[in-house]
Structures are given as structure tokens and as C-alpha cells.
Amino acid sequence: MKVKKYTAQNLPEAMKLVRADLGSGAVILNTREVQVGGFFGFFTKKNVEIFAGLDQDVDYHPTKNTNKNIVKEKQAVFQDEELTKEIRQLKNMVHSLTVQSKSADDAALFIKEWENFLLSQEVDLTIIEELIPSLSNKYESLDEMERDSYDWNTWISSYLSARMAKSEFGGFHYETKFLNLIGPTGVGKTTTIAKIGAKAVLKDGKKVAFITTDTYRIAAIDQLKTYAEILNIPCEVAYTADDFKKAKEKFEDYDLVLVDSAGRNFLNRFYIEELQRIIHFDKDMKNYLVLSLTSKYRDMETIYSQFKSLPVHKVIFTKKDETTTYGSLLNLAILNSVPIGYVTNGQNVPDDMFEADADELVQALVKEKLLHA
Template identity: 55%
Template sequence: MDDYLKKQGVTKQIRMLALKHAMKLWYDEEEEHRDWDKIVTQVTLYFQDLLLEKPVGGITFDKKIINLVGPTGVGKTTTIAKLAAFCVLKKQKKVALITTDTYRIAAVEQLKTYAKILNIPLEVAYSIDDFKRAIDQFKHYDLVLVDSAGRNFRNQLYVEELNKVIDFKQDAQTYLVLSLTSKYEDMKEILAQFDLISIQKVILTKKDETSTYGAMLNIPLELGKGIAYVTTGQNVPDDIVEASVPFLLDCLFEVKK
């Protein structure tokens, strides 16, 4: 089991927890009743208990604004489109989009296309003032999804300005988008880079491009961040799953213990 978890990229610390738990169960059981498969199931349940204490799960609509931040190319814009479609079509919510990714024309065009298909408004914010106006304009909407180039969130001045525009405690949540294809050590570093703003949850993308899912345990259990969604391919709007504890455990343990 330890080898398997190691291959999945689960950190040593978390593997030690699993091992300790397994050993205790093993030696607490009378010798003739010891059964390794049963222990593995119980270790899965142990992880389940740990995960249930973390904020795993998607948008709850108690915060109106959701910012998606993260490195270039991880799938922020695609994920915004999937989330917008889900909230419009499945939840019948009034959704609007703002993008602050004005570095590349193609990035704006990409989101414009999705907004058009879904028939929802999109505002392009070139400055904090634009952003303020857009937020105001969308005050009667249920949800405003904010796309970004990510890098502006690493700029202290930008973040301070943004803090004046949005009351983060009241109105907004920020999700960090990370690709499952990247190394956990890199994910940790990216998370640290974004510590100017508080990140509530992580969205893990590109599950279809890897079979290593350790981050699904490491991020909640070691870094204390919840997981909101996992994306599973390039298709908008279908390739997205709302994270849940059973889903995360299924991904991790489906292959073999």
C-alpha cells in the first residue's frame, strides 16, 4: 500500500499516517482475524474521515464573486466556461463573466466566444476602475466568474487595489487552478506565490492526462486547502466533476492498493 501511495505522489508524511493507522489496526486484531484487504479498506475510511473535515466541494452561491487564478495554460478560461455553463444550464443561475486577462487578445476572444454561446454578459477589465464598474454592473447577478492571467494576482499593488473594490470576506472567493500533470512540489510553490491573496480552494485540471492523483490527498491534508472541482478533458461544458470525498478517494484507490 505504501508503494502504491508513493507512486501516486502522496507525501511521506501522509503515508506515515496511513502506515501507523494500518499497523495499529493490524496488531489490535487477533492473529487469526488479520486480513490485509480489510486493513486497506479501513485506511481508505481513515482518509475519508480526514478529508471530510476539509472544504471539499464546489460553488455554493453564498459568495457572489469567484476569482480563478493560477499559472498560464492550466485551464482557467476553459474551466470558467465549464462552470458558467453548469451554473446557467443546471442551476438556472444568472451568471456574468469578467476577464482581467488582457495581455493576449486571443484570451479575451476565447472567453467572448463562450459568453456568446451561453448568452451571458462579459466585461473586459483593463484597470481596477473597469473592474469596479463591472462588479457594480453585475450586482443583480447570482454569480460573477472572474478570469485572470494569474500574474496580476502576484502583484501586491494590484491585490491591494482589488481589496478596495471587493470585500473579500463578504463577497468573493478565490480558487487556485492547478494542473494534475504538474509536480506536487511545484504546486506547493505556486500556492506560496499566491499568498498575497487568500486561496480558499483549488481546482485540479487535466485529470485525463495523468494517472497520478496524490495531490488530491496532499492539497487538503498537508496544505489545508479544499478541492472544488476536477476537470477531466478539453470538452466544454462536460469535462468537469464537482469534487467530493468519495470521488477523490475513488480516483486515488481505484487502481490498486
Template identity: 45%
Template structure:
């Protein structure tokens, strides 16, 4: 097995050197950032040090196969030219040792395939980055974390797994802390919850209302515009009866204005909307005709964590004409990966108000926070 060390300003340049000398069958065994030169610790030059090796698997397998073929045909005479090409172990290694090395290289090659773009990171960092990928964190944020960890390891001993986990958590939280988080502000009189069908809007609204009544001691009322589903009306009506608060169903803009006037002396009015298909532009237009989103209104968009990230982004785009205060992430108890929440908050530069899990009112709701989101993403990562 031929092993060589290469140094280059970047990984692509190092790979170019490796392919030029060792060929396409070469594999990377290790890589790290090193610094050379400089004066009194300043002006050091950053380089990538890579250890690579040639994978002898294919040649050796051909030799063994050819040798077995001749052993199984004793009555045939092998041509002299073929006899000269019998494999010889000329590096002092035993066949058993060589097979062990081949097996190890196969394992390395397989692992590199699994690493899928993270092979230039040290093993301890790579392990954490693969965990983030399994949590469906966007690769641009994974590489951001990887480079951050590499900078922390410069000139230092390798960080332990708990130290790496803590460093990534701090980085992720710092990216979220610049955005608004937390539940209903109670600075605006009307609280509106929108979103596609099936995300749990009505239940979420009831949880928010229960918090307002039981914890904040607010005088509240309900309005629903969801006249498409009788079950939804009955559901919200039941919640209103349990909380002992008034409830109005509106069918058109005139009804909405009357309900607003009726509840003029209330602290907060919670508004439930119809779900419908989020791909229908008419649905969003109908909402805008029915509700004045600009007038003293705090609007939350509910997103289910059981949906694909692509679909969630399409939902957000479809509601882009409506001023959305924050996101609410529902059904987090029905998934095991939470990177999508982090991706959406980062890419949309919009914070989250609540996280909901389950159907219990008012228990299964909690205010969202940068730490809470990151803790969910990092949940399950061994210390």
C-alpha cells in the same frame, strides 16, 4: 543459513540486537507487532518480533570462485595451507539446495532495497504502502496508514487485501472530511478563478459558468482581466456567446468598478484573471490592485496535476496573500498518480471545489469530494 528470532520494544532496538549478533550482512525475513504480559487482557506490553538471517552469499561466492581457480590450473600444485581451506558442506545441505537458498536471500535483499523504509511492516501491508508511494502520497501519510493497519491487525489474523484497501480508504477520507469540499456555493456574488499560466483557468471558469446557467438557472455575467492574451479574451467571449450572457473586458481598477456596477442585478459574476509567471510577486500585487478579494468574493486557485508538487506548493505560497476558498485540480486526465492532490489538501488544510479533465464544456468537470479524491488515489489497486 543462520536464522534467529528477536523481540524488542521497537524496530531500532531490534535492529541493534540483530547487527550485534549477526553483523551488517543480516537481512530481515519477517516482522510483526506482538503483545506480551498483562492481566485479564489489560496492560499488555507492545513489542516488535523480527526474524532475521545471515546472508551467506559473499562467503560462498568466494569459496566457489577459489575452487574454480584451482580446478582450472591442474599443472600447479596447491600449497598445503590452501588445501586445508577447501570449502566443505558441513550443514547437511546439498550444493544445489545451498544455491537455491542464496538465490532466495538475494531476492529478499533486493526487495528490501526496493521497500525503502517499509521493511518493518508485514508483507501484505508493505505491498499496499508501496502502492501509495507509487501514487506519490507523502511518506508521513504512508507511515500513518501503515501504523493504522498494524493497529487493526493486532492480535487478529492477517487482513485480506480488500480489507486493507478499504481500511486505508476510510482513514484517508476521515482526514479530508473535516475540510470544506464541493463547488460554487452561490453564497457570494463574485466567483474568481486565479492561478499560473497554462493551468486551464478560462476553460474551468467556462465549465463553472455553464453549470450555473444550465443546472442552477442563475443569471450570470463574465468579466476578464486577462488583457495580456488576445486569444484568452476571444476564448471567453466565445463561451459568453454560447451561454448567451454579457461579457466585459477590464484594463484597470476603474474599469472593474464600472463592470461591477453594470452587473449589479445579476446573480453571479464570473471573473477570469491573467495567468502570468507565478514566481512574479508583481503579478499577485497587480491582481490585488485590480480586484477586491474581500468584498463578496469566492476565490478558487487552479492547480494543474501535470506540475511537480514542489512547484505547486510554491504557487500556493505565492498566492498566500489572497484569501483562497478552495482548490481546483485541473488536467487529471494527463497524469496517472493522484497522491499530490491528497498531500496538498492535507498539508494546506484547505478543501477542493472541482476536478477537471479535458477541454469539453460543460462535461469535463465534477465537484470534488473526499471520497472522489481517495478513490482516484486508490484507483488501480487490485482488490
């Protein structure tokens, strides 16, 4: 028997090739679907592959011999039955493969949608690449109906919250007397100090004082003094290290002393050293680094790295109300295990500030997907 293989895009085309080459006497030996092309398993094409044979010892051309014609007719009926059976099997196979292909396409689109959203939120690619396999496995574990009704926002939130577990969250609880706010210019340190001070005085009934070393901007001194007058608390200006030491001694019996340091370009190491010369960074002082959520993540990471030598005990993120992108916050918490104390979301003192909570911060990010769906 002469056996040949034929490959085409679908079964009808493959059968045409068989008939054209071997004639009506061809016998279908085997059929199957094969995947060709593609990249890493995606975007492959489905072809049909048929193995057909022709018995060269049998005369398939019409003759006047009746017995031969009868044999030929019986063979044709048998071949038709076999072909019908093969076609039915192929249809079932094609349907199954079509369902599988649709599922793979749906999964790829679903994963890509979340990937694009997280990238738009400026979540670091390292975090996204760790999340995607888990998200894909979860998707594949559900059937089509379950996928449609599943709460994917909660799943993503839970995953990211768990990744943030190494970071410490929560505000200042009077564990030390001196709280020093440091950070670059324009991030809202003075207003944040006023919010913490107002909460301590008005809500917690604490005895509070202010010290400012921001002598580069007269407006900053005036602003802090105005807040001090409103809260009826003292405020000292420290121009030198001796001034700062005297101010600390003056407020020795206070519950909380908040220090407003100069806002400068802290990408320059010189300003960190200058800050260290004026302020006594001892065990009685906690340092909270203030960063704006409107800043780029790489800049935040560089500033945090500059300040780590002080050290930084917690980070305060400001201006949440001025952005809809929260990836930088997640990046610092997950990739650098940065402890986060507070998040501010407006100018109102002391209301527009809340203690940081991993679940709430992640939900704020995921909520943006719902708002722009």
C-alpha cells in the same frame, strides 16, 4: 559435573558438537532457540543453544565390569528418552517460531507493498509514516484467513478520507455574487470558468456575466468571449482597476459574475501584487485557485502559499484525465487543510467537471492500485 554451552544453526549440528566434545556420556540439560543479528527486529537468524553436562566421576568407557555396563546401559536409555523428549519440544518450538517468522515476513512484505504504492502516487512521506503503524496494527489483529479476504483498499480509503476531514469539499453555491478564478498559466482557468458559467445558466437558471483581466493573451479574451456568445451572456474586458470597478457596477443585478484573471508565473510575487492592483478583493468576492493535477506537489504548495494572502477560499484541480497520480491533491488537503471545490476531467463544457468529494477522490487514488495489480 562439567557443563558447557553449544550453539549451532540447528539441533542436529548442535548435537554433533556435544558428542564430539563430551562423548556419548553427555547429558542434555537444556535446549532453546535464540535470535541473533538483525536490524530493529527484522531479518534475525534463528540458532539452537544447548547446555550439556558430563559427570566426570563416572567412567563412560567400556569395561569388563558387568555392573558398570548395566548402569551405563540404563543411563544411555534414560538419556535417549530425555533426548527424544527434548527433540520433540524443540520441533514444536521450531514450528511455532517458523509460523511466527513467516507471519512477520508476510507483514513486512504487505506493508512495503502499500508503502511503495503510496510513494508512486506521490503521497507525502509524512502521511505515509502516519498511516503505516495503523495499517500494521490492523494487519496483526487478523488471522491469516481474515487477512486474505479483508478489503484493504476500503480500509486505506477510509483512513485517508478521515485524514482529509479537516478540509472543506464542495462547489460554488451562490453564497456570493463574484467568483474570481486565479492561478498560474496553462492550468485551464478559462475553460473552467466556462464550465461553472454553463452550469449556472443551463442547469441552475442563473443570470451570469463574465469579466476577464487576462489582457496579456488575446486568445484568452477571444476564448472567453466565444463561450459568452454560446451561453448568450455578457463579457467585459478590464485593462485597469477602473475598468474592473465599472464592470462590477454594470453587473450589479446579476446572480453570478465570473472573473478570469491573467495567467502568469505566480512563483514571482510581483504578479500577485499586480493582480491585487486591478481586482478589488472584497467580502463580495470568492477566490478559487486553479491548479493542475499534472503539476508537482511542491510547486502546487508554493503557488498556494503565494496566493493565500488574497485569500484563497477554495481550490479547483484540473486535468484529472491527464494523470494517474493523485497524491498531490491529498497532500494539499491533509497537510494544508486546503478546501477543494471542483475537479475537472476533460474539455467538454459543462460536463467534464464535478464537485469535489473526499471519498471519491481517495477511491480514485486507491483504484490505481487495483488497475496495476
